[in-house]
Amino acid sequence: MPDPGAYNDREGLAVDSTATPLRVAGVDPEREFAGGQSQVLGLTRELLRMGHRAELICDPAGKLFERAVAEGIRCHSLRLRNSVDLAGGMRLRSILAREGYDVVHFHTARAHAMAPFARGLARALIATRRMDYRPNRLFAPFLYLRAVDGVAAISDAVATALTSAGVPRQRITVIPSGVDSEYFRPPSNPERITARRALGLAAETIAVGTVGALEERKGHRHLLEALAPAMDAVVCFIAGEGSLRSELERRAELLGISTRTRFLGRIQPAR
Missing domain, CATH: 3.40.50.2000 (Glycogen Phosphorylase B;)
Structure with missing residues (x-):
């Protein structure tokens, strides 16, 4: 595994070599592979490259699971029938209790709905929202204020959608999506x-x-x-x-x- 203190050639930044590597789980139960899943996979790759223990919790029949396993990324199986799948929530809780992660990162709306099941099982629970439509006004304040410790939005438009659903703006951090500039370099x-x-x-x-x-x-x-x-x-x-x-x-x-x-x-x- 890479040295956590290794120089980051892409960013020109050095990672603190005295920092303890984190145990991070990304939760994405979707079966299709779109832009969001590309971001999840890219983030997991980079965390591993930095020396952290990064794993995924995803649907074993999904394309994210398939691609991640092909790259040697450790994946845990989680099938969700819908956003109120209680059995799925308990399966997630069992995985988290067994693995002992520092950070659990929820990446999709269905993943966000599972966040309450993770309370008390990680040092930090984070939700990233990528869609700019307004989430449910009844559940959004609970999910993003009480169920998780932090909320990331990929753009100001997404942050605005969250605030329109009752999530205070100061609760949201805008973190734009990244692009692998080595893979998507200009062609020769x-x-x-x-x-x-x-x-x-x-x-x-x-x-x-x-x-x-x-x-x-x-x-x-x-x-x-x-x-x-x-x-x-x-x-x-x-x-x-x-x-x-x-x-x-x-x-x-x-x-x-x-x-x-x-x-x-x-x-x-x-x-």
Whole structure:
């Protein structure tokens, strides 16, 4: 395992070598793998790289579990039927009592709902919220004020949604999502040429791309509207799936840019 005091090449920061490594569990019971799960996996990798004992508690039938195990990350099985799964909550409590974590980090709405079961079983319980819609006003104050010790929001918009549900702003810390700048580095010239050739792009074509769920909150319609008045040499590649795919395809038709817009569906790896 890496030295906790090793130099961090990515950030240019040194980790305190006198600090005791933490035992950290990330809780994410979702089965699909989207941006949130990518963040969870990336955070776990970095904690391990820094010398901490970082593990995941997730659905054994989920893609996060599969990918994490493939990377050698220790995972504990937790299946949740819904946000009020009492049996699931007791299973979580059993895992936490057995493993003795310092920090338990809840990453999704269903995970947040399990936080009350974790009281007294870790030094700190943290919830991170990534969605900018307002949570339930009846339960949000209890979950984010009493069930956990700290709340992180990935943006000011998410923090505003939480405050609109009754969570005091001073309770929330905004921590933007991170990106692995080594993995998502600009392509080399040979890589760029290969990719453009695979997409059938002429030398004069200007390519614009986006990767993400095709949902309202992502704002793909603004991209299509911006593409409409652009020169014919500009083409757009939209990768991802979601409930708005058909609507966005129709919008591209109405704007007269369907021949310059390509919907690629879900692609792996995203890079």
